[in-house]
Amino acid sequence: MSYQTITSDITDDKAVIRLNRPDKYNALNGLMRAELADAVRKAATDARVIVLTGNGPAFCSGQDLSDSGSLDNPDLERVLRDEYQPLVRAIVEAPVPVIAAVNGAAAGAGANIALSCDVVIATESAYFLQAFSKIALMPDAGGTYWLPRSVGSPKAMGAALFAEKISARDADAWGMIWEAVPDEEFEARWTARADYLAKGPTLAFGQIKETIRQSWSNGLDAQLDIEGRSQNVCGQSRDFKEGVLAFIEKRPARFEGR
Known part of the structure; x- marks a missing residue:
């Protein structure tokens, strides 16, 4: 499918x-939000890993303020419900791993869309910015959910209140992201990570995503029950049998995915 504000390419089970919108630092307008949600949903059925990244100097500078509509009583709840939430849910509910390859600034909703992905890999020159309070708003697009779960309440509160840039190195040290890598290694690193996931046990990856996220609202007993059910699903797969045989035969596993 042809898109106007994004590109989507699927090769070797890997969707990139x-x-x-590099001239706008990939600011999110209504069309981009709709196209991203559509592309993620389609890629989730056609690929075994999804990578979100940006063209140009920024990953995503957040909401395109020129696309916000009237400043006189804007219905931001509707925008979030109808345009941002479907995108966040498409990422979270995808049955395959989703990588955010943060190539530059990730600000506002752009930062939180990145954090909604399963793995965030950032170039060391990138940064994350909860810019909302600068315009008298609060974090959205899942920011109040992801931040305290990744860095704890004190860091999350400071990031939201002070709206200061968080370097990729600091984000890595805080546990906000998976890794920050030197700029010259960035493309090769996320590509290698995506290739690894594209060749892996896709069903097990999907169970990992779902089960870890369910743990955030479960007690131990409920989580142990979920682990048992999810592990049984994995154990019924051909990839499990292949993984065991490969281990016994001392060879690389050849996983089929779903």
């Missing part, structure tokens, strides 16, 4: 979706 690029935000493509």
